[in-house]
Structure formats: C-alpha cells, structure tokens
Amino acid sequence: xxxxxxxRRLAAEPQSRAAELLSHRDSCAACRAAWERAxxxxxxxxxxxxxxxxxxxxxxVLLAQAxxxxxxxxxxxxxxFALAASVLVxxxxxxxxRQLDAHSLPALxxxxxxxxxxxxxxxxxxxxxxxxxxxxDRGVTLRGPTPADVTYVHDCPVGPYKTVHLVxxxxxxxxxVLYVPGKRVAKASDFHRGSWRGRIVPLDHGxxxxxxxxxxxxxxxxxxxxxxxxxxxxxxxxxxxxxxxxPGPGHLAP
Amino acid sequence: xxxxxxxxxxVNPRQRQFEALTRAHAGDLYRYAYWLCGQDALxxxxxxxxxxxxWKSLDALREADAAKPWLLTILRREHARxxxxxxxxxxxxxxxxxxxxxxxxxxxHGDAAELREAMSxxxxxxxxxxxxxxxxxMSCEEIAVELGQQPGAVMTQLFRARQKLKxxxxxxxxxxxxxxx
Numbered sequence: 483x484x485x486x487x488x489x490r491r492l493a494a495e496p497q498s499r500a501a502e503l504l505s506h507r508d509s510c511a512a513c514r515a516a517w518e519r520a521x522x523x524x525x526x527x528x529x530x531x532x533x534x535x536x537x538x539x540x541x542x543v544l545l546a547q548a549x550x551x552x553x554x555x556x557x558x559x560x561x562x563f564a565l566a567a568s569v570l571v572x573x574x575x576x577x578x579x580r581q582l583d584a585h586s587l588p589a590l591x592x593x594x595x596x597x598x599x600x601x602x603x604x605x606x607x608x609x610x611x612x613x614x615x616x617x618x619d620r621g622v623t624l625r626g627p628t629p630a631d632v633t634y635v636h637d638c639p640v641g642p643y644k645t646v647h648l649v650x651x652x653x654x655x656x657x658x659v660l661y662v663p664g665k666r667v668a669k670a671s672d673f674h675r676g677s678w679r680g681r682i683v684p685l686d687h688g689x690x691x692x693x694x695x696x697x698x699x700x701x702x703x704x705x706x707x708x709x710x711x712x713x714x715x716x717x718x719x720x721x722x723x724x725x726x727x728x729p730g731p732g733h734l735a736p
Numbered sequence: 737x738x739x740x741x742x743x744x745x746x747v748n749p750r751q752r753q754f755e756a757l758t759r760a761h762a763g764d765l766y767r768y769a770y771w772l773c774g775q776d777a778l779x780x781x782x783x784x785x786x787x788x789x790x791w792k793s794l795d796a797l798r799e800a801d802a803a804k805p806w807l808l809t810i811l812r813r814e815h816a817r818x819x820x821x822x823x824x825x826x827x828x829x830x831x832x833x834x835x836x837x838x839x840x841x842x843x844x845h846g847d848a849a850e851l852r853e854a855m856s857x858x859x860x861x862x863x864x865x866x867x868x869x870x871x872x873x874m875s876c877e878e879i880a881v882e883l884g885q886q887p888g889a890v891m892t893q894l895f896r897a898r899q900k901l902k903x904x905x906x907x908x909x910x911x912x913x914x915x916x917x
Contacts, residue, residue, distance in 0.1 A: 535762070543783065
C-alpha cells in the first residue's frame with residue numbers, strides 16, 4: 483500500500499483496522515501523523531453529531547407502545563366478549579326454540595301417547611253412537627258419517643287442549659287420531675319424533691293430529707279424509723247441534 | 737374519555753425485550769433521524785414510528801447485535817415513506833441553512849457547532865452514508881447493502897463526504913483532492 487492509497491482509505495474508513503493499513507501507518511511517519519489527525523477529526527465529528535436527545539423520548543415511545551397494545555388487548559377482549567355473547571344468544575335462542583317446540587302440537591301429541599299406548603291394540607270397532615258421544619262430550623256435533631274401523635274414543639286433555647282421542651285402523655294399522663277443537667293450523671304438515679310419525683291437518687274449526695308408532699307407511703291421507711267428512715260434513719250437508727242452532731260444521735257448541 | 741384499568745405488573749419477555757431495545761437505541765435513532773431530516777419534532781416522530789414498527793415485527797430480531805442496523809433500516813424506510821407521503825423537500829443544507837433556528841441553541845459553540853453547521857450543509861448523498869458509518873457503526877460493505885450500492889461507490893462517497901466537510905469548515909476553499917494534503 484502506498485501513501486495515496488493509505489490516505490484514500492483513511493478518509494473513507496478511518497476506523498478500519500485492516501492489516502495493510504496499519505502496517506503502512508507504522509512504517510510511514512507522515513501517514514502516521516495523518517492517521518492521528520484523521521482520528522482526532524473523527525472524534526470531533528462524532529461529538530458534533532451526538533446532538534442532545536430530548537428528555538423522556540424512550541419513555542414516550544414506551545408509553546405509546548403500551549397504550550396501543552392495551553387498546554389492542556381491549557379490542558381483542560371486546561371481540562371475544564361479543565363472540566361469547568353471540569354464542570350465548572345462540573344457546574338462548576336454541577333453548578327458547580326447544581321450549582317453544584316442547585309446546586307444539588306434535589310434541590304434545592307424542593308426549594300424550596305413552597299413557598294411552600294400549601288403545602292402539604284395540605281391534606273391535608266401537609260403532610258410530612259411541613264415536614258421536616265422544617265428540618259430544620267435547621261439545622262437537624259430527625256432520626258426516628263416522629269412519630269405519632274406529633276402535634277407541636276418549637276425551638283426553640293434551641297439554642292445554644281438550645281433545646277427542648280416537649284410534650282408526652287402516653289396513654290393520656292403528657293410527658291414533660286427536661281432534662283438537664278450535665285449534666288453528668295454517669297448513670298440513672308431517673312430523674317425525676322418535677318412533678312416532680304423524681301428520682297434522684287443518685279442519686274447518688280445529689286441527690286433526692294423526693300418529694302411529696307402527697312399522698310401515700300409514701295412509702294418513704285416507705284417515706284424514708274420513709275424519710274430515712265426519713267432522714266438517716260432506717258437500718252441502720248441514721251441521722246440527724244439540725241446541726238446535728247451526729253455528730257451523732263441527733263447531734263447538736256453546 | 738374511556739378509562740383503562742390498572743397496568744398489569746406482569747411483563748412478558750417480548751415486552752421486556754422491546755423496552756430494552758427502546759432504551760438502548762432511542763438516542764442513536766433520534767440522532768440519526770435528526771441528521772437525516774434536520775427537524776427535532778419530525779425526528780422524534782420518526783423514532784416513535786420506527787420503534788412501533790419494530791414492536792410489530794420484534795420476532796424477526798434474533799440477535800442483539802443485529803438490533804441497531806435493523807432499526808436504522810426501519811427508520812430509513814419510514815423517512816423515505818414520509819417523503820413520499822408529504823413530498824417534503826430533501827434538506828440539502830448546503831444551500832444556506834446556516835442560521836436555521838435549530839442551530840440557535842446553547843450547544844452552538846466552538847468546534848462542535850462549526851462541525852454541526854458544516855454537517856447540515858453536507859449534501860444528502862454524502863450525509864447519509866457518513867451517518868450510517870459514524871452513528872450507525874456500519875462498515876462500507878454494510879452501508880453498501882443498506883443503500884443498495886457497490887462498496888466501491890460507498891467508499892468514494894465517504895471519502896468525498898469528509899473532504900466536503902473539511903472544505904466547508906475551511907470556508908469553502910477548494911476541497912482537498914485525492915493527493916496528499
């Protein structure tokens with residue numbers, strides 16, 4: 483390394499400890515003097531660049547960071563809280579739905595059946611007078627012919643409803659029939675709960691619930707047609723009531 | 737205003753690392769930022785932005801020795817971003833900021849004051865590598881990587897930066913050329 487190269491390197495990298503640089507410095511008095519001057523200048527330069535740092539700068543940065551972080555944590559907590567709340571609302575909604583569903587007509591009908599399960603085993607038709615009497619006990623006058631193969635009739639409370647409980651046999655399969663006077667349902671619908679399958683059908687002044695727990699496919703349509711004709715009447719047939727007035731087919735007597 | 741609860745006494749390791757990083761380097765970052773932008777308030781903002789960005793990616797920092805160059809890199813990017821956003825004028829102080837209010841401070845005396853004034857007049861292209869070397873403690877190779885230049889070009893810039901500084905200090909006399917003084 484010559485003096486020119488030494489001075490160039492010295493001006494560019496005064497702090498360099500490169501061996502060839504140090505070697506030339508130690509062998510050249512003029513360059514050693516330049517080295518000393520350069521290092522003195524570097525010390526001055528460094529001192530000059532070290533402007534005073536504003537008091538509390540690090541603390542202000544830490545405060546900003548900690549505050550931002552805490553707000554971030556609070557946001558996360560709020561999000562978690564909202565999530566938990568939505569889960570609770572969902573659970574609450576589900577519980578409410580289950581509560582509502584427990585009071586639905588299918589649920590009440592199925593819940594009623596265990597106490598009346600032996601009625602499904604009856605096979606002897608009970609005849610039209612007994613059927614009419616059963617409806618009469620609920621204040622309902624039949625307006626049409628009673629279906630054949632009705633093996634059971636009883637006035638049963640089902641939940642809040644006062645029903646006429648019947649059993650119809652269709653091709654040997656027993657189908658429990660609950661007539662709920664005054665109950666309005668918008669449209670026919672099928673249901674399936676546990677081993678019970680059923681259908682709800684709207685009639686003129688009440689609802690008919692049919693259900694069975696027997697294997698096979700019950701002809702709910704045929705059962706409904708038979709009971710609609712008996713309760714609502716066939717065609718232009720007029721209803722008669724015990725009081726002699728005509729409030730309407732299958733209507734509750736006053 | 738929303739009230740926050742009491743600050744937890746439990747400090748996690750990441751938080752401790754950040755606090756140590758901030759206390760160790762806030763000063764150097766401020767000086768670097770100050771000489772980069774020439775404004776005290778802006779320099780403080782740059783330091784805060786730099787450290788808050790560092791906090792977000794603190795997991796990327798594996799070695800303590802790498803902390804300072806890492807932070808300087810973030811600060812340079814923040815500074816560049818600031819110029820992009822605000823279209824601020826690059827402070828080429830060699831066009832006459834000698835009487836800038838920033839220098840009318842009690843520290844302005846003696847050789848240090850002259851050197852600071854000379855430094856403030858140093859063109860940006862020379863000032864930045866010089867700052868990385870003197871304040872950042874970087875080698876020519878490291879500065880070259882940081883600035884995306886060849887090491888030889890950085891060597892030349894550093895050489896000229898010092899020559900220019902000395903020239904300013906000598907009242908604008910012709911710079912000392914590559915030859916012997």
